[in-house]
Amino acid sequence: MNASTHEPLTLSLSVNGETHDLQVPARKLLSDVLREDLGLTGTHVGCEHGVCGACTVLIDGRPARACLTFAAQMEGHEVTTIEAVGRPDALSALQQALHEEHGLQCGFCTAGIVMTFEHYLRENPTPTASEVRDVLSGNLCRCTGYQNIVAAVLKAAARMRGESV
Amino acid sequence: MSSAFTEIGRALPRKEDRRLVTGRGRYLDDLAVPGALHVSFVRSPHAHARILGIDSAEASEMPGVVGIFTGRDLDQLTTRLRIAPPIEGLQPTELTTLPIEKVRFHGDPVACVVATDRYLAEDAAECVTVEYDQLPAVTSIAQALAPDAVLVDETLSSNMVSHQSLCVGDPAARRAEAHRVIEARFALHRHTHVPLETRGCLADWDDGRAHLNMHIGNQVPHPLRSQLAKRLGLSESQVTVISPDVGGAFGQKIALYREELTVAALSRHLRRPLRWREDRMENLMAAAHAREYECRTRTSVSETGRILGLELELDEDFGSYCFFPANYMARVIALIMTGPYRIQDYAYEVRVALTNKCGAGPMRAPMAVTSWVMEGTIDAIARELGLDPIEVRRINALGPEDLPYKMPTGELLEDVTPRETLETAVAAIDVAAFRERQAQALCEGRYLGLGLCTVIESTTYGSEFYKSAGIPGSGHEAAWVRIEPSGAVNASVGLMGTGQGYESPLAQAVAEGLGVRSEDVTVHMGNTDVAPYGMGSRGGRGATAGGGTLYLCGLKARERVLVIAASMLDLNGAGELRMRAGQIERMIDDNWQETGLTLADVARRAYLDPLALPEGIAPGLDFSHSYDPPAMTYSNSTHACEVEVDPRTGAISIDRYLVAEDCGTVLNPIVVRGQQQGAIAMGLSGALLEQVVYDGSGQNLSATLADYLVASPNELPEFEILHHHTPNRRTPAGIKGMAEGGVMGAIGVIANAVSDALAPRGVTIERLPLTPQSIRALLREAAPSPKKRTQP
Structure with a gap:
């Protein structure tokens, strides 16, 4: 154990468009800093080894595991979390489709799924069901069997293309 | 409806x-309590060992550490858990809150570190030195029940913690007069629940009011409060259980676990709020496991495949500790085994063994193996007698004229539709067309299979059920x-x-x-x-x-x-x-x-x-x-599944999956459909991928999600659901209950489908999971490729 790993570092983190000046140990995970230091508890921690995808956030617009990232690595980068995507009274297209298609049960994995597809649907507006399944394979869901999540993503994609479904 | x-x-x-x-959900870890201390547990690296000493001197001096507590400390702060319902053949057990004399499985908690943050608590936990004297580990049912076996629990007379049998009618006479007696074997492997949110709790002792506020994601807040109060020597007026949003449970969040009790006791002892969140490795190793069974059936049949008598031997590997009466899960399996079929001559013998593995608990459909055993037995009859498996089901299935039907165990079936769901599923599949495709594919060296699985799902357990089971409690x-x-x-x-x-x-x-x-x-x-x-x-x-x-x-x-x-x-x-x-x-x-x-x-x-x-x-x-609902309510369903097995890789692809389900009056069809899909997914994931693996020395080899595999969307098909709605006439609004039958059906149907696919190679599935490796191993041992066989 090296003392420097838990001596606080001074960091400037840009999260959801706001800059935060923080003192956190060098070894502290981005997921823990988001949740504990910034109070952004929508990012969930399911495995802490990068498999389940519940902690997925966007780093410079691209999906990444917050549990495999040190907060200290994020200086100079922009982090986006679920808190920047929709509100209970103003859902994003995908959040609305997840609600309509019953694409969530316990909801613990949902934020990670929303973040994964926030990015994906922007770059791939016309995915097939099998492409959606492929992308979704980075996010474990223990409740739904995925079928309704796939339907929700396809519905959101169609709406984002301007189709009325 | x-x-x-x-x-x-x-x-x-x-x-x-x-x-x-x-x-914006609020799960346990989202609750902010200023000044809360964090807990990390020191866990056993051995499957079975005496604890000779615990040295926490170095760890105690580390930054942020508030205290380190062992089994002896907790024994002063809590009472022990004694499980001794008056059930014949069940040995009483008692356990301390943390082990004092010996550890019984890899991951057993031996000490608890309390520190100002989780990182510091984990640092200190690594520096607690425990001296062990290793003992031989019991890692299988056969080892556990061997005459000279080492005792997992030294207060018991043997590792067979529970042993029950029943004989109704005269199965021996049926065997003597049968056209054939057909034997079949089924080994279901050890699973674990894997809720996406692991276990955890936040215990907040209010010293002024002498009151414990226990925040914990839990399925049974009131029974949990009773347990907490009892084990802490408090009245139920002094404990409030508050369950926030919960990220899945599947049966894993029912018992009061030792870690949770430890956190509660130490919050009271230290007069500080304490929180614990287990990591994924702890969850996979030490939360609760489930479903490890070995079953044998012996079925007496007529020439037409009519079942005259059924005998079941069921052994369960219960792991090292009893958080539930050890007969609790296996008993239901034996009780409802005959399920959708007209069988009156029936015998069972159920043995539950303690081993040096994580303790077993109920997991969504604790009776899940039932449907595979019964439906695999039906397929074995068809195979041995050269009959159509659908006809064997038809000739034995309960129809409207048989209802209400008293199973040989006394369980009462009414308002169920096993024959109707079978016919719905068979019609939807178009079996004749499938058999044609299957024969054609076989000519091309491709292996297609069709499985069926009819399920009788026990749903609501009323007080009368618990009373007849001898388990104190209410429904x-x-x-x-x-x-x-x-x-x-x-x-x-x-x-x-x-x-x-x-x-x-x-x-x-x-x-x-x-x-x-x-x-x-x-x-x-x-x-x-x-x-x-x-x-x-x-x-x-x-x-x-x-x-x-x-x-x-x-x-x-x-x-x-x-x-x-x-x-x-x-x-x-x-x-x-x-x-x-x-x-x-x-x-x-x-x-x-x-x-x-x-x-x-x-x-x-x-x-x-x-x-x-x-x-x-x-x-x-x-x-x-x-x-108080009736002693038991039942829902029912028939699952059908088409698969293709690649003989070169052992990979299984599911080409079609459907279920015809009758769960009575539906409160909300959106939620019910979600439960049907989720249950099937859990069953398939368990049957195809998941497996808790212990090596011969009792080391857990499946403690990450890269080792314990849970199905991704790429392994699961779309599920077609066909509805029957037969209300239960004894319950309010005709509600029956559901959400577990999907697991039961999925395990049975996938095993039967793969057996059907590999029948030309002489392979029958007797053991799950159906990983590519296990399929390849079966094919290597089996008859060579049947290319020279004449195709129909």
């Missing part, structure tokens, strides 16, 4: 979604409905959802009974100071016990509302009144007409002008009700 309902059966989207899709549920002075409707029940989506369907049950819109009902769950004492969520009881009680309580409330409304309308009685969507209506000339009176008017009268109430009517609109 009955069209008389206006709220029950509506496809009302889930009330909880908006907060959950936006990251009742309790609810209250309160109409506030504004007319707002609040309700509560003792259930606790862990992701199922209770808020809409339970609001619908209240709304149906009361006569309001479901959107206007809020159901509060999870806080024992708010909810009435109910038995919580387990099995498939939520809809029948919880929904049923809320519905009855809503009816009770409506009756009072209408009496007050009648007096406000100057009527002599409420007989010609009803309430719909919160509007009081009156029958005039055979038509329901609005009176202009609303629930809000009645509520205002009841609370704010009570002197104007009819004589004998007390102020307020506050109702409670409890309800």
